[in-house]
Amino acid sequence: GDTPIPYQGIVNNIVVVVSRNGIFGLNLSPKGDGSIPDDQQKTLRQVGDWLKINGDAIYGTRPWKQFGEDKVRFTTQGKTLYAILLGWPGKAAVIPALAAGKIAGKIEKINLLGHTGALQFSQDETGLHVTMPDEKPCDYAFALEIAGLDL
Numbered sequence: 001g002d003t004p005i006p007y008q009g010i011v012n013n014i015v016v017v018v019s020r021n022g023i024f025g026l027n028l029s030p031k032g033d034g035s036i037p038d039d040q041q042k043t044l045r046q047v048g049d050w051l052k053i054n055g056d057a058i059y060g061t062r063p064w065k066q067f068g069e070d071k072v073r074f075t076t077q078g079k080t081l082y083a084i085l086l087g088w089p090g091k092a093a094v095i096p097a098l099a100a101g102k103i104a105g106k107i108e109k110i111n112l113l114g115h116t117g118a119l120q121f122s123q124d125e126t127g128l129h130v131t132m133p134d135e136k137p138c139d140y141a142f143a144l145e146i147a148g149l150d151l
Contacts, residue, residue, distance in 0.1 A: 007046040008140040014047070014058065015084045015141050019073035021063040050138055053114035057082035057143035064151065069097050076151050083128075083144040088136055093144070098128035108148030114138055 010026070017024040026047070028040055036044075051058065061075035061082065068074055071086040072095055083095055098107075100123040110119045110130055114137025121130045130144060 007043060007050075010043065010047055011050050011141045012086050015073045015086065016068070018058050018061060019063060019067040019075055019084070050141065053138050054084075054141065054143045056113060056145065057084055066097055069095075072097070079147065079149070079151060081146040081149050081151060083146060085142045085144065086140075088140075088142060089132060091132060093130045093132055094127045095130070096127040098123065098146070099126060100124055103149055105150035106148050107146055110147070111145040112137060113143040113145055119144075 014024045026044070028036055028044075030036055056077070057075055061077045064074035064076050064081060066074060072093075073084045073086065074097075075082045075084065083093075083098070085093055097103075107121065107123065107128070110121050111117075112119055112133065115133050115135070119130050119132070121128060123129070128146075136142065
């Protein structure tokens with residue numbers, strides 16, 4: 001079902017804030033002896049594990065002309081557009097903002113961060129359609145790396 005996975009909210013918040021050109025901070029509350037409580041350590045590790053896979057879509061990125069739509073948020077770095085899906089789309093992701101004729105340039109290649117090999121895709125007037133792999137590369141917030149557009 002759609003039961004939220006622990007830490008999904010924190011990761012989604014990072015994605016949303018960065019897509020809007022914001023800075024995200026996590027508050028920690030060290031104990032008197034300077035140690036960080038176990039639950040906070042676990043949160044940091046979970047977020048760190050997600051960033052190991054998806055950091056390219058976050059670190060050093062800039063916002064795109066549109067921060068997002070529905071369950072997708074956008075970031076850019078150089079000539080790369082990242083479309084970060086806040087939920088697993090199943091067999092295919094459809095991104096209306098990237099419909100044929102809506103964006104400059106031609107999509108040359110799409111990768112899913114954490115997955116080996118380029119993904120199959122097509123564009124029409126309803127959007128960009130990306131065939132997703134069977135295996136999820138992480139538990140939440142899936143970053144498509146899109147090359148070829150004039151950003």
